[in-house]
Amino acid sequence: MATLTLKGLRKTYGKVTALDGIDLEVADGEFFCLLGPSGAGKTTTLKAVAGLEPPDAGRVEIGGVDMDGVEPYDRGVAMCFESYALYPHYTAFDNMVSPLRSPRYRVPAAEARERVGRFAELLGISHLLDRGVGELSNGQRQRVALGRVLVRPARAFLLDEPLSHLDAKLRQSMRAELKTIGAVERTTTLYVTHDYVEALGLGDRIGVIRDGRIVQVGTREQIWNEPADTFVAHAFGKPRINLLPGEVAEGGRLRAAGGEIDLPSGGSGLAPGRAVTLGVRPRDLVLLRGAGDTAPEGMAEVRARVYVTEVLGRQSEVTVTVGDQRLALVVPREDAAGLAPETPVRLAVPGPDGPGGRTLLFDPADGGRRIA
Known part of the structure; x- marks a missing residue:
């Protein structure tokens, strides 16, 4: 486990400013939710932490160590992409176990099977492990992708809207499972979402992002009772304020x-x-x-x-x-x-x-x- 510290992160794509001075600290073992609409900079923030999108300015620290020049595979983070990014020719089991078969994270076969089985049960996909990716629904693929992240040892988990492709009933169930996993594993987690219900239900703390800037950070009670502005107030609650x-x-x-x-x-x-x-x-x-x-x-x-x-x-x-x-x-x-x-x-x-x-x-x- 480790703290995640972002200091003055800036990132532009041509004339578009994706990150405009992001300052954020996620505590060791904290489940932190970053909430914002599409295009707010949520995924770009995750990619900057993972080393997939080097920032134009500012720095990322993991466990107090500056990640400037550190390759993604040396950062000790595990990222779940919204787009699944599964190996299409693998079974669900082979996708989930793949990190544990890599030279960097290899563990004995029995331990790998045990870890895959444990998280597959938590995610409700134990009966799908022998199926190919092409035989799975979008929601099932999303759970396999999430399981592949959770099985590997990591200093921090980076989760990019991992429940977005699930139906409402399954999302509610998975929120409870993720909360349980977070309480047991206590791995530092940066979770991005556009759903305020997920943020309120999962986050130890919540950060609200808009146009590449952090608008407010606080507990669910602080965000709800003392919103920093009308944007934050409008983001939480249904019907809207x-x-x-x-x-x-x-x-x-x-x-x-x-x-x-x-x-x-x-x-x-x-x-x-x-x-x-x-x-x-x-x-x-x-x-x-x-x-x-x-x-x-x-x-x-x-x-x-x-x-x-x-x-x-x-x-x-x-x-x-x-x-x-x-x-x-x-x-x-x-x-x-x-x-x-x-x-x-x-x-x-x-x-x-x-x-x-x-x-x-x-x-x-x-x-x-x-x-x-």
């Missing part, structure tokens, strides 16, 4: 949706007239159904009209119109019964210091940076 343009009014109030949403400022000390963006997560909004229902203390009551209702199993996603804005909220399915379009409803909206959930404040003039 509600982002509403608003302003600071006289008397320390926050107003949005044409003044229909009127909240206390929460002691933020913002000057009247300042433009702000209000961020409210759908699960922090409360639907007031009964005539006698009132907004809980610390929340403001807002009148709205139903735009559309979608049933999602035991819960429903309700989109409502408030003034000139639309908000999404999540409620128990029974609470959404009878909510046809244009039905008038009342909501309870939390303020910046609301109980449980709260309204987040962002600065639209500063790239959406969170201010409260």
Whole structure:
């Protein structure tokens, strides 16, 4: 095991800047998830660590040793590619065992079989080991590729969206298996994904990357409760966070949706007239159904009209119109019964210091940076 340290990494391809000063440290034995959309620089970061794409500037350190000039095969890392990269003429077993037959990592045949068998069982592919690659589905090939990485001794694992080709049910199962493997093996792991559920479920810590830059690094609680900006806030949660343009009014109030949403400022000390963006997560909004229902203390009551209702199993996603804005909220399915379009409803909206959930404040003039 070893720490991974990236200092000022820069990489360009012609006029395209893939990495724009990446600074990151992954602790020894940590399972670190790097989350970002396509083209953010996730795979380029992995390739720079592996030595497959030398950076134009900056450096990579593994275990405190500068990797400048060190060949990929001497770095002690194992990488799983999103594109499988399997040997097409091998069986699943031969693909998985291939690192353990190489001169660099060779182990006795019995130990190799034991390691392949153990990880094949964890990955749910024990019954596929004798099959050729051409006989496997895309999801099965992905698990073989992941198994080939896990069986070999390595100082760090580099995993490039290894669950992206699996169906939803299998992805959920594999997240649990990877969490178990990570807890047992405690091998330093840098895992890249575009799926926030994977990042929240797997990462000891999470880094959010955008346009080749690290936007925020933290635990799942820090990322969720204290997003650095609107980009990070919008990346986590489904339905996505509600982002509403608003302003600071006289008397320390926050107003949005044409003044229909009127909240206390929460002691933020913002000057009247300042433009702000209000961020409210759908699960922090409360639907007031009964005539006698009132907004809980610390929340403001807002009148709205139903735009559309979608049933999602035991819960429903309700989109409502408030003034000139639309908000999404999540409620128990029974609470959404009878909510046809244009039905008038009342909501309870939390303020910046609301109980449980709260309204987040962002600065639209500063790239959406969170201010409260």
